[in-house]
Amino acid sequence: MAVYTEVTDEELNDFIGSYDVGRLLSFKGIAEGVENSNFLVHTDKASYILTLYEKRVNPDDLPYFLNLLQHLAAKGLSCPTPVPSRDGELLGTLAGRPAALVTFLDGMWVKRPKVDHCAELGRAMAELHLDGADYDGFRKNALDVSGWRPLFDQCGERSDTVHPGLGAEIASELDHVEKVWPRDLPGGVIHADLFPDNVFFLGNELSGLIDFYFACNDAFAYDIAICLNAWCFEQDMSFNVTKAKALLKGYAAVRPLSEAEYNALPTLCRGAALRFLLTRLYDWLSVPEGALVTPKDPLEYLKKLRFHQSISSTQAYGLER
Numbered sequence: 001m002a003v004y005t006e007v008t009d010e011e012l013n014d015f016i017g018s019y020d021v022g023r024l025l026s027f028k029g030i031a032e033g034v035e036n037s038n039f040l041v042h043t044d045k046a047s048y049i050l051t052l053y054e055k056r057v058n059p060d061d062l063p064y065f066l067n068l069l070q071h072l073a074a075k076g077l078s079c080p081t082p083v084p085s086r087d088g089e090l091l092g093t094l095a096g097r098p099a100a101l102v103t104f105l106d107g108m109w110v111k112r113p114k115v116d117h118c119a120e121l122g123r124a125m126a127e128l129h130l131d132g133a134d135y136d137g138f139r140k141n142a143l144d145v146s147g148w149r150p151l152f153d154q155c156g157e158r159s160d161t162v163h164p165g166l167g168a169e170i171a172s173e174l175d176h177v178e179k180v181w182p183r184d185l186p187g188g189v190i191h192a193d194l195f196p197d198n199v200f201f202l203g204n205e206l207s208g209l210i211d212f213y214f215a216c217n218d219a220f221a222y223d224i225a226i227c228l229n230a231w232c233f234e235q236d237m238s239f240n241v242t243k244a245k246a247l248l249k250g251y252a253a254v255r256p257l258s259e260a261e262y263n264a265l266p267t268l269c270r271g272a273a274l275r276f277l278l279t280r281l282y283d284w285l286s287v288p289e290g291a292l293v294t295p296k297d298p299l300e301y302l303k304k305l306r307f308h309q310s311i312s313s314t315q316a317y318g319l320e321r
């Protein structure tokens with residue numbers, strides 16, 4: 001992102017002073033991301049990420065996210081670990097917003113993922129799914145199939161200002177996915193936004209996963225479908241089957257897919273494309289004035305959606321079980 005909320009030096013010093021993290025040396029807003037305001041904080045002890053939670057994050061969900069990060073880190077997954085304040089709290093308030101300090105992860109995200117990156121991603125995602133199995137928090141996916149129509153309703157007729165006919169195309173797709181959406185697939189904790197910018201690599205090795213603020217309990221295979229959309233299309237919007245195969249193979253080496261999960265992939269991919277089309281469309285139509293943020297292109301996901309609409313079975317992608 002993004003920086004939606006400005007923080008004064010005084011507010012920052014007070015906030016950092018309530019943690020046992022050493023003396024504040026520097027602080028700067030991070031321009032990447034779209035959801036929350038993120039700042040890089042250096043102290044004389046270490047580096048941290050300070051996050052102020054913004055509009056789409058329900059404050060009631062924050063304990064689910066922060067406790068999940070603690071749970072996964074304790075299992076050995078490389079993810080940001082929330083730092084408790086001197087009072088033992090993971091969540092504080094800064095500039096009127098809920099805020100947390102988490103550990104800084106080394107690594108860089110890859111703009112043009114290659115086949116090996118997709119294989120690594122598949123493995124890490126499956127490990128996350130297994131590590132989350134005994135997490136006792138529960139969060140319904142607020143952006144699951146039941147959340148898409150209300151989101152679309154908020155865009156309303158303005159959809160066609162982004163692309164002629166877009167409203168009708170989304171309405172028809174919504175009717176379809178609502179009818180055929182699979183409801184009984186194996187599930188548990190999923191990341192739900194495992195895009196390349198949320199996966200860090202050091203060289204070709206995956207070094208960590210970040211940005212768990214859409215994490216929720218939903219079908220594992222839906223997480224895979226989100227990743228097939230986000231990792232396996234080329235710039236020209238052609239689908240790279242070799243990357244998709246590597247992703248699925250990496251995943252299945254850690255957590256084998258059931259036949260039902262495998263067969264559901266085309267529908268799940270359509271739903272995942274529609275979900276990101278809708279959130280991007282909503283954001284495109286609602287950029288807050290003065291915010292340092294670049295909204296993401298909704299039409300990228302319209303193109304992906306149209307591709308999935310042309311696929312009738314998982315084999316038709318060229319993917320084997």
Ligand SMILES: Nc1ncnc2c1ncn2[C@@H]1O[C@H](COP(=O)(O)OP(=O)(O)O)[C@@H](O)[C@H]1O
Nearest residue numbers: 001030032033034035036049080103104105211
């Ligand atoms: N724990 C972390 N370690 C290192 N960098 C991080 C960490 N968390 C966030 N970042 C940096 O901040 C950017 C935005 O973070 P992200 O969580 O994706 O924001 P948003 O939720 O707003 O999309 C990331 O692309 C990365 O550069």
Ligand SMILES: N[C@@H](CCOP(=O)(O)O)C(=O)O
Nearest residue numbers: 033034035195211276280296
């Ligand atoms: N990944 C989503 C937007 C959420 O952004 P992130 O920076 O939190 O990953 C998209 O690409 O639409």
